[in-house]
Amino acid sequence: MIHFNKPPKVGTEEKYVLESMGSTKISGDGDFTHRCHKWFEEKLSCKKVLLTPSCTQALEMAAILIDIKEGDEVIMPSYTFVSTANAFVLRGAKIVFVDIRKDTMNIDEKLIEGAITPKTRAIVPVHYAGVGCEMDVIMDIAKRHNLFVVEDAAQGMMSTYKGKPLGTIGHMGAYSFHETKNYTSGGEGGLLIINDEQFVKRAEIIREKGTNRSQFFRGMVDKYSWVDIGSSYLPSELQAAYLWGQLCSADEINSNRNSSWNKYKELLYPLAMDGCIELSYTPKECVHNAHMFYLKVKNLEERTQLLAKFNADKIGAVFHYVPLHSAPAGLMYGRFFREDVMTTSQSERLIRLPMYYGLSFRAIEDVCRVIFDFFER
């Protein structure tokens, strides 16, 4: 049995979680949260970061911060997780889905400008598999049309575009620490990254149920009260403590995943050369974090067959993302800009192979042998 995913665990998490349990403050924004915030603010050199209970909630905060209102339009790919869209739909936005690039599965930056209308407020690029979107082009379009850019970098921690960490290029960015991502804060978690100073103060208020409690704790105001809309967007200290263990080993996790990724690539390269499969492409501007190893086969039928073979051999390979625009809620809350040339056809070809921190070369060889057998090589 080779699992598709195992939650990352380096071994120090337990110690930190127990330490936080023994402290007198286990609700949010305690010592471990501060340590994590400091780590990210140094690493990302951004204006502000805020841990959240999930990436979904970080995206929801971003939608509130840019004041998305009924009838606004938000541009994003259809090939993504539901939260990318839901965060903005919750504020009343209509989603305008733009087709993806075949080579990276990221939003096709060349199509974005055509999808802009007078109602457009924001572009939400999703860095699929931790490989950066063409951010220079996207930021230039946003600037010329006065739009906000919120990067869904759920999969992108430790990845860069032209040397800049993903999530630090748009006005805001969001990471996920769900157990399926490269780093986890004990199963669920996220981070809002703020790169534009104008959002910093209000972000703290929204995260604290619409109160100015953060300012109160810092002694900046003498009482705290309800000052804005907001919700409960603080994770508990136990989550921050778990994450802290992983941040202390961030490079080790990243290099371990990268060596697995490179091993897959090395073993499967001949099959790609023979035209049996297609492997992912990383633009030269991008350094990725080995979040995902995927391959593409000929079509849906071939994918179904290969997945059945993986299943029979007890290998956890999966496909994902039924394109949002064809899902029931996508039909209600969104529309596809022009034609779906790549989104459906390319997503139907894709298979994700087992990938997690600590995956052995032996397991990788077993997975690859199944693929070679399938193609009778």
Ligand SMILES: *Cc1c(COP(=O)(O)O)cnc(C)c1O
């Ligand atoms: C995982 C993921 C999310 C959601 O993250 P949660 O932390 O589970 O809320 C959002 N967008 C993308 C692209 C993701 O991969």
